[in-house]
Amino acid sequence: MVSATIEKIARHVGETVELKGWLYNMRESGKLLFPQFRDGTGIIQGVVSAKDVSPEVFEIARGLSQESSVIVQGIIREEKRAPGGFEISVSHLESVQTVSPGDPYPIAPKEHGIEFLLDRRHLWLRSQRQHAILKVRHEVIRAVRDYFDSHDFTLIDTPMFTPAACEGTTTLFEVDYFGQKAYLTQSGQLYNEATAAAFGKTYCFGPTFRAEKSKTRRHLTEFWMVEPEMSFARLEEVMNLAEDFICAIVERVIANRRAELKTLERNMAPLERVQKPFPRLHYDDAVKLLKEKGATFEWGGDFGAPDETLISENFDRPVMVHHYPSQVKAFYMEPDPQRPELACCVDVLAPEGYGEIIGGGERISSYEGLVKRIQEHNLPPEAFTWYLDLRKYGSVPHGGFGMGIERCVAWICGIEHLREAIAFPRTITRNYP
């Protein structure tokens, strides 16, 4: 007996194969059953005819409830009437575990509320839409790794436990570290600066944690971030990298995950327009643009979500906004030599209202400059001794950026909420399942 997967079922037309999976749904019509099977790679309709199988097998098939696990044997046929275009004519069927009708699978093929679904996220992952999103996520992550691996970056992952903040301590998760205070990382960037000085070009990729009390579709308390860092790089090179990187990811997902994007009913036109060069907008000009659009915005502030949408809707592809005022950015941003009140930084705003997916820039390379900033931000200097060392022993201009994986996936999938872009989302109100 040939074992087959639904994803590659087309190559088995005419053959009798064995499928191992679960009952996705079933329609029945008297002595004819139409079970739909899924195996993790796809969904295929089966047909069980009472005249073609033993009465015992027919009864087992008829008694299957949604998500019962099964092993099915049958001939694969092309069948226009079947969703997906292929069908398995079941000759034998074995139930591995039949879901009890007294406690049926809770996620029926109909609409459900979000709280109900999130409480059953461990089961919700089996549905087509969630499956498609997580397949895209996997493709994005593969593209990210392939991109950096093939551009001479070395992967060096950074710690989750850290002794101090990169930004404010209010947004840090504090943990007890054998009697001492430690914090879950918000970013691997400071460590990336050390590894970049050791290896030239590096990146880290892992979960990050923010204890922000944000209750919006754009926030998770635990999210995955990829952060490249380059020695001897200026803002210009950071922007070039961000642009090339995003194009590579989008191109790769379009090439390999078209079926999933179709399942998600993603409008492909805006994705296909993601080509170099991206528009580059100086902060001054972004403020000017906001004022032209009638927004009440004062120079010097950071953009809120509605501001980002107003800016990005003027462009048909991601837009790079650079040179924000230092006061709204992290302490380690390199000041612009011509205008020290501005930081050599860049945010990449995704189109279609998805907002910031990348933030980055050039880091301060001078020892004195960094000490001054640490003081201004009231950060504990002893925690940054090692970080300051990087400015004492062969300091160079360097920079990089961070990209939030879930924001990128949500944008590419065209989904409303970040919580669907990760298998088990952690938000301010959710730490289960």
Added chain:
RNA sequence: UCCUGAGUAGCUCAAUGGUAGAGCAUUCGGCUGUUAACCGAAGGGUUGUAGGUUCGAGUCCUACCUCAGGAGCCA
């Protein structure tokens, strides 16, 4: 933390202050090409919690709880 909205059957939702309802799901019956199949029947309720107003509260009032959307902050 603030603003707005919502909690009724397993799920999604109805119900002028006057007998608690439908569809889906489940069970039983019917149907040999179904497409969220369809047709018939059955079971299924402390209306988020605690008070209050009223002859009478799912409905009105107060407090609290939970969730959702948004703001601030951020990727």
